[in-house]
Amino acid sequence: MSTDLEQFYEIFFEESSELLADMETCLLRLDVSSPDLEDLNAIFRAAHSIKGGAGTFGFTDMTEMTHMLETLLDKLRKGELEVRSEMVDAFLKAGDVIKEQLAAHRGEGQADPVVATAVCEELQRLSDETQALAPVPVKETIDSDINTETVSEEEAKITPVKIPSIDDLPRITYCIEFSNRGLSNAVLEDLYTNLRELGTLENIASAIENVRQLKLTTSNSEEDVWEALAFVVDPANLKIEVDTRSVIAEPLAIEDELSMAKMPPAPGYGFFPGAPAAPRDIDDLESNLNSPQQKNHINEAHGFHKSSNKTTAVASVNETSSIRVSIEKVDQMINLVGELVITQAMLAQTASQFDPVVFEKLHSGMNQLERNTRDLQESVMSIRMMPISFIFSRYPRVVRDLAVKLNKRVELKTVGENTELDKGLIEKIADPLTHLVRNSLDHGIEVPEKRISAGKPAHGTITLRAFHQGGSIVIEVSDDGAGLNRRKILAKARERDLPVHDGMTDQEVWLLIFEAGFSTAETVTDVSGRGVGMDVVKRNIQSMGGRIDIESAFGVGTRISIRLPLTLAILDGLSVAVGDQMFIVPLNYITESLQPVATDIKTISGQGRVVQVRGEYLPVIALHEIFRLRPKVTAVHEGILVILEAEGHKAALFVDDLIGQHQVVIKSLESNYRRVQGVSGATIMGDGKVALILDTAALVMSSQQEAL
Amino acid sequence: MAKTILAVDDSASIRQMVTFTLKGAGYEVIEAVDGQDALDKANIHKVNLVLTDINMPRIDGLKLLELLRKLTHYKTVPILMLTTESSDEIKAKGRAAGATGWLVKPFDPKRLLEVIGKVIG
Numbered sequence: 001m002s003t004d005l006e007q008f009y010e011i012f013f014e015e016s017s018e019l020l021a022d023m024e025t026c027l028l029r030l031d032v033s034s035p036d037l038e039d040l041n042a043i044f045r046a047a048h049s050i051k052g053g054a055g056t057f058g059f060t061d062m063t064e065m066t067h068m069l070e071t072l073l074d075k076l077r078k079g080e081l082e083v084r085s086e087m088v089d090a091f092l093k094a095g096d097v098i099k100e101q102l103a104a105h106r107g108e109g110q111a112d113p114v115v116a117t118a119v120c121e122e123l124q125r126l127s128d129e130t131q132a133l134a135p136v137p138v139k140e141t142i143d144s145d146i147n148t149e150t151v152s153e154e155e156a157k158i159t160p161v162k163i164p165s166i167d168d169l170p171r172i173t174y175c176i177e178f179s180n181r182g183l184s185n186a187v188l189e190d191l192y193t194n195l196r197e198l199g200t201l202e203n204i205a206s207a208i209e210n211v212r213q214l215k216l217t218t219s220n221s222e223e224d225v226w227e228a229l230a231f232v233v234d235p236a237n238l239k240i241e242v243d244t245r246s247v248i249a250e251p252l253a254i255e256d257e258l259s260m261a262k263m264p265p266a267p268g269y270g271f272f273p274g275a276p277a278a279p280r281d282i283d284d285l286e287s288n289l290n291s292p293q294q295k296n297h298i299n300e301a302h303g304f305h306k307s308s309n310k311t312t313a314v315a316s317v318n319e320t321s322s323i324r325v326s327i328e329k330v331d332q333m334i335n336l337v338g339e340l341v342i343t344q345a346m347l348a349q350t351a352s353q354f355d356p357v358v359f360e361k362l363h364s365g366m367n368q369l370e371r372n373t374r375d376l377q378e379s380v381m382s383i384r385m386m387p388i389s390f391i392f393s394r395y396p397r398v399v400r401d402l403a404v405k406l407n408k409r410v411e412l413k414t415v416g417e418n419t420e421l422d423k424g425l426i427e428k429i430a431d432p433l434t435h436l437v438r439n440s441l442d443h444g445i446e447v448p449e450k451r452i453s454a455g456k457p458a459h460g461t462i463t464l465r466a467f468h469q470g471g472s473i474v475i476e477v478s479d480d481g482a483g484l485n486r487r488k489i490l491a492k493a494r495e496r497d498l499p500v501h502d503g504m505t506d507q508e509v510w511l512l513i514f515e516a517g518f519s520t521a522e523t524v525t526d527v528s529g530r531g532v533g534m535d536v537v538k539r540n541i542q543s544m545g546g547r548i549d550i551e552s553a554f555g556v557g558t559r560i561s562i563r564l565p566l567t568l569a570i571l572d573g574l575s576v577a578v579g580d581q582m583f584i585v586p587l588n589y590i591t592e593s594l595q596p597v598a599t600d601i602k603t604i605s606g607q608g609r610v611v612q613v614r615g616e617y618l619p620v621i622a623l624h625e626i627f628r629l630r631p632k633v634t635a636v637h638e639g640i641l642v643i644l645e646a647e648g649h650k651a652a653l654f655v656d657d658l659i660g661q662h663q664v665v666i667k668s669l670e671s672n673y674r675r676v677q678g679v680s681g682a683t684i685m686g687d688g689k690v691a692l693i694l695d696t697a698a699l700v701m702s703s704q705q706e707a708l
Numbered sequence: 709m710a711k712t713i714l715a716v717d718d719s720a721s722i723r724q725m726v727t728f729t730l731k732g733a734g735y736e737v738i739e740a741v742d743g744q745d746a747l748d749k750a751n752i753h754k755v756n757l758v759l760t761d762i763n764m765p766r767i768d769g770l771k772l773l774e775l776l777r778k779l780t781h782y783k784t785v786p787i788l789m790l791t792t793e794s795s796d797e798i799k800a801k802g803r804a805a806g807a808t809g810w811l812v813k814p815f816d817p818k819r820l821l822e823v824i825g826k827v828i829g
Contacts, residue, residue: 005725005817012721041765048763049719052792055814056722221796226812269788269823270799271809276777277786277827278808 005057012053013106014324016062019046020095020102021393027092028396032085040077043091047073050098062101065116068123069094075127090122092397174225176214177239188212191229198224226268327423330383337373337380338665342684344373345662349687374663384424388466388475389417391430395437395464402441409448410441410460419466421473425564428544429475432537436477436560437462439534444481444558454555456480469563472546472588478559484510484552492518510550514538545680547697571666573683575659575691576642579629582691584664584683585653589696591643593658598637611641611652618643619703622654626678626699632656646700653699666693678702711828712736712753716746716760716772717790722813726759726790729817730824743767747775754781757828759811762791762798773805786827790815 023046026039051066069091075081097119100111176195180188195201199218216225222240229238271278351359351366392414403410421429445451445460452458465476486509493500493512500512512518516535541548546564573584574593600612601620609620620641624631633639633656641652664683669676669692680695713735715726720741727737738753740746744766750758758776762769769789776782786808791798799810811823 008721008725008728011724015720045718045763045765048792052761052813053719053721055792056725058814268815268819269809269811271827272803272807275803275808276784276806 009057009105012057013102016050016053016098016102019050020099022046024092024095024397025393027088027095028400030083030088032083032088035076035083037077040073040083044070044073044077059101059105061111061113061116062098062105065094065098065101065120068120068127072123072127081129087126090119090126093119094123172219172222173215173217174222175239175241176212176216176225176229177241178212178229179210179238180212195225195229325383330380334380334384337377341373341377341663341665344369345685346688377663382420384422385420386423386426387418388421388426388473389414390426391433392417392464392466394430395434398434398437399441399462402438406442407447408441408445408460409458410445410462413461413463414465415463416466419468419473421466421564425544428540429562429564432540432562433464433475433477435534435537437464440477440479440481440558440560444479444483446482472563472565474561474563476559476561478557480557483554483556483558484513484550485554489513506552507550510552513550514548571664571683571693572661573664573693574642574661575685576623576640576653576655577632577657577659578623578627578655579631581627581629582659582685582689583623583655584662584691584693585642585644586680586693586696587661589644589646589700591645591650593640593642595639596637596641596652598635601636609636611636613641613643613652616650618650618652620652620654621699621703623694624654644696644700646697649700649704651700651703653694664691664693710734710736711756712738713824714738714740714746714750714753714755714758714760716740716743716758716764716769718742718761718764722761722790725817726820729820732817733821733824735824743769743772743775746772750776750779750782756785757824758782758785758787759790759824760787762789762802770801770805773802773807777806788823788827 023043026043026046030036030039030043047066047069051063051070054060054062054066072087073091076083076087097111097116100109101116103109104111192201192203195214195216198220199216202215202217204213204215218225225240226238229240348366348370351362354362356363395414396412399410399412440462441460445462446454446456448458451460460479460481462477462479465474465478467474486506489509489512490500490502490504493515496515496518498512498515500509514534514537516533518534538548541562541564544564546562549561549563550558551561552558571584572587574587574590576583576585594613596611596613601609602612602617603609609622610617611620612618620636622631622636623629624634631639636654639654639656640658641654642658644651644653662685664685666681667683669679669682672682676692678695678699679692680698681693682690683693685691713730715723715730715737716739717723717726718741723739723741727739730737738749738755740749742764743760746758746760747767760769760772764772767775769791773787773789776785776787787806789798789802789807789810790813791810792813802810808827809823811820
């Protein structure tokens with residue numbers, strides 16, 4: 001049976017990426033002064049699993065690197081050497097190399113063999129130190145370990161294997177016979193070189209065409225010989241036998257010989273003589289089955305086999321707790337559900353014209369359809385939601401590397417990693433967030449000496465926090481660093497001829513840092529000089545329908561918060577009527593709706609109309625004036641006021657009437673038409689008409705500006 | 709009647725490869741992600757052969773071997789170690805724990821079937 005291993009590559013790649021991420025998490029968590037054995041074991045296991053897979057699937061570069069990792073880690077977890085931060089650095093570097101190699105095998109980018117070799121040498125050096133310090137391990141074991149792991153001729157070329165002193169080890173002669181069909185002379189030469197490194201090689205002239213016969217006398221085990229050969233020669237055409245005459249008394253070898261007497265020696269595997277169910281015991285085993293107890297088991301086994309198909313299925317269901325689906329499929333589903341929502345709304349509208357008494361069943365059916373559609377929509381939308389830990393998890397490494405570079409001591413705290421966010425947003429938020437974190441570290445957190453003299457702990461703290469607030473998700477990057485310097489920012493702004501004055505509020509001053517090319521850094525480091533600027537950060541956030549706010553206190557710290565909509569595709573809205581038009585107001589901006597009393601409406605010169613709502617005067621925005629429509633009512637007290645709250649400001653939206661609450665599918669107006677001031681998008685209503693979705697925040701802000 | 713094999717490995721790709729290979733050869737396969745999972749599944753399903761990795765979280769392969777051998781059904785069931793550790797030390801430990809034999813990783817599907825065929829063929 002031939003199996004194409006390529007079909008397992010993808011899962012191996014994904015698995016290895018996960019293992020690498022786990023490894024990194026553990027490494028970053030590792031306290032060098034008192035390492036947690038569990039962490040060391042977990043790191044070791046991750047390296048080990050990657051090595052196993054890489055070996056199986058023939059990615060020798062990865063095998064080599066993980067082997068070096070494993071060797072050193074093994075010594076660490078066995079306590080043969082103390083963990084040093086230098087090692088953690090080397091491990092992280094090795095992880096990076098493996099990541100690159102993985103990407104290269106995936107066909108994305110290329111791994112640099114020079115870097116790989118350097119890291120390998122570093123790991124080797126660190127692990128050699130172990131031997132210098134620790135009295136226990138002997139050189140031979142390590143070398144022979146490498147031998148057994150020499151998985152291909154290619155790898156052997158790169159890392160010549162050193163032969164240990166073998167005088168005191170028992171030597172066995174193996175008769176090797178294989179077909180050299182399809183093997184070039186160069187490959188054969190390499191193979192011979194490898195075999196010579198294992199021991200003394202003797203070439204026997206073969207009478208049969210295309211068959212090579214060799215004799216190898218070595219102290220290495222049969223598997224080593226097999227492995228040296230098996231990656232070059234087709235195992236089916238390979239025979240390795242122990243030359244019995246040559247066996248120099250060695251208990252284990254003889255025992256193995258005996259155990260395999262009844263069958264030809266099997267390279268790469270073996271059985272323990274006398275072990276339960278070892279092949280030669282099979283007869284005994286079956287005859288033993290007559291005892292009642294054993295019969296019982298047979299019956300159980302029979303019962304099991306009858307239902308084995310089913311149980312296997314159940315077992316595999318339990319194992320696969322998640323499936324990977326392409327994002328296109330999910331998006332297509334979301335789109336279809338969006339259409340379904342519209343169809344359902346159309347149907348509901350048509351059905352509402354029928355008498356609910358006569359058509360009771362139709363109406364209850366419609367209600368149920370509405371509920372089901374809503375549930376379906378919610379669950380489909382949740383497929384796209386991912387925990388923000390997906391991006392938070394990359395920052396420990398970013399912070400660590402940068403802190404080392406800048407000679408700062410920083411602790412990163414993450415709060416609310418399980419907060420879920422639309423996948424599209426997750427991908428887009430990563431870059432701006434990285435920039436903010438780097439900024440906090442570079443400009444915010446001070447060097448330890450400065451912190452101590454300011455009476456702060458030497459360790460700075462950067463906190464990443466994510467949480468839901470209303471219909472939005474808020475992501476905060478805060479630090480306990482120097483804070484923004486108002487004086488400096490204003491001076492810099494004047495230098496750049498920006499319109500500033502001393503009477504500006506802090507909020508307004510802080511917003512200046514979002515101006516293109518604005519930097520108060522005295523020296524431009526490669527940290528802050530790289531990547532996107534704050535203006536790009538702000539633009540990115542805005543393009544996601546989000547907002548960015550800064551709070552800062554000089555000497556105390558800075559908090560930057562990003563507020564994003566939960567999802568980009570669906571909106572809970574209130575439909576309102578003005579004249580013969582319908583508009584959608586996003587529900588999360590509405591605090592209340594009311595019909596005002598005429599006496600509460602006041603006209604203030606230069607400020608337009610205001611309405612008094614519970615002692616508070618709010619500007620009145622007349623929707624018909626903004627869109628130049630002919631309204632059904634012109635007197636404010638005859639219509640309805642929808643009280644909106646956005647960015648800390650309130651305003652009252654004057655409309656003719658309220659129609660109802662809908663969940664609407666947002667269609668971009670920009671991509672279908674063009675951008676319209678005061679409108680954030682459009683949607684298709686139940687009757688097939690298009691309704692515009694109001695850009696509430698912009699409306700409220702413009703009313704504030706007028707008021708000013 | 710198909711024989712059932714319990715394949716224990718913490719690496720999903722290896723598990724998938726083993727399962728695919730074995731199912732292709734007509735065996736039933738139950739997968740377990742570590743020693744503890746294997747022990748639970750071995751208690752529910754009385755399998756005909758156990759194929760286990762050595763280095764795994766929670767309960768490792770050697771401990772699993774020991775624990776399985778204490779169960780009546782598994783006293784006589786073949787248990788093969790599937791491992792990258794081909795050193796004699798690991799082999800000796802496996803033998804002491806009651807392993808039937810070993811198979812060195814990396815292995816190819818053909819070799820896997822060959823070994824299994826020898827034991828429960």
